Amino acid sequence: MSITATLFALAAAVSVQSSERYGDCIALVEADIDRGRAAAQQWTDEGGGADAQYCLALADIAAGFAKLGAARLEQIAQRKDAGDDFIRARLLSQAANAWLVAGEVDFAEAAIGAAFELTPDAGELYLTAAKIYAAQEKWLQVVAAVRTAKQSGFVSAETYVLSGRAHVALGDYVAAADDVVDALTLEPTNIDALVLRGEIQQTGLAIEVYYGAPPEKDAPGK
Numbered sequence: 001m002s003i004t005a006t007l008f009a010l011a012a013a014v015s016v017q018s019s020e021r022y023g024d025c026i027a028l029v030e031a032d033i034d035r036g037r038a039a040a041q042q043w044t045d046e047g048g049g050a051d052a053q054y055c056l057a058l059a060d061i062a063a064g065f066a067k068l069g070a071a072r073l074e075q076i077a078q079r080k081d082a083g084d085d086f087i088r089a090r091l092l093s094q095a096a097n098a099w100l101v102a103g104e105v106d107f108a109e110a111a112i113g114a115a116f117e118l119t120p121d122a123g124e125l126y127l128t129a130a131k132i133y134a135a136q137e138k139w140l141q142v143v144a145a146v147r148t149a150k151q152s153g154f155v156s157a158e159t160y161v162l163s164g165r166a167h168v169a170l171g172d173y174v175a176a177a178d179d180v181v182d183a184l185t186l187e188p189t190n191i192d193a194l195v196l197r198g199e200i201q202q203t204g205l206a207i208e209v210y211y212g213a214p215p216e217k218d219a220p221g222k
Helices: 003-014 022-033 035-043 049-062 066-077 086-099 105-118 125-136 139-151 157-169 173-186 191-201
Strands: none
Touching: 022 035, 022 049, 035 049, 049 066, 049 086, 066 086, 066 105, 086 105, 086 125, 105 125, 125 139, 125 157, 139 157, 157 173, 157 191, 173 191
């Protein structure tokens, strides 16, 4: 899932007021980025508060201005009307993802660090942390972050693939195969997972995927 799609999926959860105008703004950005961005800017200029600025940040990212969107998300997290610490941490996590899209790994690391300071026990933050570690080629940390997120009930095909890549880099192809199975169980058509599956199978390790409920892992690559 792209960063823009992910942010849109989380938009309702981050909204503080959940106003009708907020919903209309998000819908317009999804339908027509130029008109949506202009509407979000106008609403922000009118004093629309955190909801307006959040819609504008999404519009910036969707329009290809990831740095601007990331900076806006960080600014929103500092607002008094942004919400509680959980909301602020989620905003900072989204900012970190946007910084990654912009290629600004150091800013991404700082943003997710600030998010953890607000909510140290928020398991979902480890999904973003895993992406940052992968960008830094910190493979052991990638594996640990994905594992911690999973233990907290948060999983994604994208981060399973990152864990798989990390395991390949560490020379553990069996664990990488298990990551591929987990990724494809969640998203059977995930291109990155399918590519990784092919690469691993070239080493002679067969990977069987059971779509639907994940099977018990009683054998390597199963």
